[in-house]
Amino acid sequence: GNSVTQMEGPVTLSEEAFLTINCTYTATGYPSLFWYVQYPGEGLQLLLKATKADDKGSNKGFEATYRKETTSFHLEKGSVQVSDSAVYFCALKDPQGGSEKLVFGKGTKLTVNP
Amino acid sequence: NAGVMQNPRHLVRRRGQEARLRCSPMKGHSHVYWYRQLPEEGLKFMVYLQKENIIDESGMPKERFSAEFPKEGPSILRIQQVVRGDSAAYFCASSEYGTGVDEQYFGPGTRLTVT
Numbered sequence: 001g002n003s004v005t006q007m008e009g010p011v012t013l014s015e016e017a018f019l020t021i022n023c024t025y026t027a028t029g030y031p032s033l034f035w036y037v038q039y040p041g042e043g044l045q046l047l048l049k050a051t052k053a054d055d056k057g058s059n060k061g062f063e064a065t066y067r068k069e070t071t072s073f074h075l076e077k078g079s080v081q082v083s084d085s086a087v088y089f090c091a092l093k094d095p096q097g098g099s100e101k102l103v104f105g106k107g108t109k110l111t112v113n114p
Numbered sequence: 115n116a117g118v119m120q121n122p123r124h125l126v127r128r129r130g131q132e133a134r135l136r137c138s139p140m141k142g143h144s145h146v147y148w149y150r151q152l153p154e155e156g157l158k159f160m161v162y163l164q165k166e167n168i169i170d171e172s173g174m175p176k177e178r179f180s181a182e183f184p185k186e187g188p189s190i191l192r193i194q195q196v197v198r199g200d201s202a203a204y205f206c207a208s209s210e211y212g213t214g215v216d217e218q219y220f221g222p223g224t225r226l227t228v229t
């Protein structure tokens with residue numbers, strides 16, 4: 001079945017540090033890939049997405065590239081800010097598997113210190 | 115345009131009681147999804163509904179849980195005879211078309227505590 005594995009946290013960085021959160025997936029078809037962010041006490045917000053191999057999703061300084069050969073979708077940001085502190089979830093949707101549901105990783109908690 | 119609304123935000127129930135969680139999708143959205151987030155876990159899909167129809171309930175526990183999305187009014191997730199293991203955050207999401215890469219917009223969640 002479909003699954004997502006992402007880097008376990010928590011991750012603690014200083015402001016302006018480089019961020020990488022690893023995400024790999026297993027899917028029966030050709031999934032779309034997503035990164036969601038959850039701020040404390042809130043619901044999930046879509047951060048970025050990619051729908052096919054070699055696509056790069058980007059938003060708010062975050063980037064992730066859909067790598068079919070390594071089945072990965074790693075999240076990166078060149079210079080993190082305190083306001084980026086949140087939990088980040090990698091997810092996939094595989095309509096060819098017959099469902100519109102999102103399959104999530106366990107989440108990675110990021111804390112950015114001033 | 116108001117986002118996805120969920121109520122209540124926090125719900126406390128004693129073991130054996132019923133919990134009813136409500137979700138109003140974004141305006142113009144007719145597809146609703148329910149997910150459950152257990153402590154320290156990612157979100158797990160429960161059910162996908164369109165107006166008056168259950169499309170995919172592959173993630174719903176077989177007993178005590180039910181969901182509906184009537185023609186009028188919010189979607190309801192109902193948990194009968196709650197147990198401590200039902201304590202979790204329940205998130206609702208909605209989308210416009212329900213296909214392909216149609217984005218799912220999430221509500222703030224209902225945090226259920228079973229005492």
